[in-house]
Amino acid sequence: GQSLEQPSEVTAVEGAIVQINCTYQTSGFYGLSWYQQHDGGAPTFLSYNALDGLEETGRFSSFLSRSDSYGYLLLQELQMKDSASYFCAVRSASGGSYIPTFGRGTSLIVHP
C-alpha cells in the first residue's frame, strides 16, 4: 500500500520561511502534489513534482527526491493568510489505475 508522513504542525512568524517535509512509501510512483486547505474550505492545488528537483511558483516552491522518497514544500515571505493545512499527495499506480493518496496534513500556524 501507500503511506505518507508529514509533521502534524508547524509554527512560524510572518515574513519567515518554512519548510514542510513529506516522506512516502509507495509502489508505482508517478508524482508528488501539494494542496492547501483553509479551515472549513476545500483543498486547492499548489504544486506538482514528477521529476527530481525544485519547482517554483511565486512564494511557494516544492522539491522532490525520488531516490529518497522525499519531498518538501517551501513557503517564503509568510503571510497570515498562509495559516492553513498543507497536504502532500502521491499519484501512484495500483492495479492498473492511478489513484491519489493523501498524507494526514500539516497545520501551519503563522504568528504576527
Next chain:
Amino acid sequence: EADIYQTPRYLVIGTGKKITLECSQTMGHDKMYWYQQDPGMELHLIHYSYGVNSTEKGDLSSESTVSRIRTEHFPLTLESARPSHTSQYLCASSDGTGKETQYFGPGTRLLVL
C-alpha cells in the same frame, strides 16, 4: 476558479434515512473522485470514476455507492445513514493530463443523528 459544485453544503439527517450527495462539474473532466475527511484529518478516497459507466471503490471501505451516467455528474448515495457516517464529503475531478491536478468542490458536511 474551478467549476465543481456540491449539494447540499450541510445536511442533518436521522439514522436509517437514504441520502444522495450531489456533485457536478462543468469542465468536461473524465476523472472524478469522492473523499471522506474528518476534522483535522487526511482525505480518504472512497470512490472514483474514470469516465461514464466506470466506478471503482477507493482505499477506505465505505457503505456508500456511486454512479456515473453522465460525464458531469457523480452522485454518492448512502442507503441507510448511520452516526458513523458523520463526516465531510469532498468531490473532486481531474483532467487526466500530466499533473493530474484535482479540483475540489466545497464539500458536504453530513451529520447523522
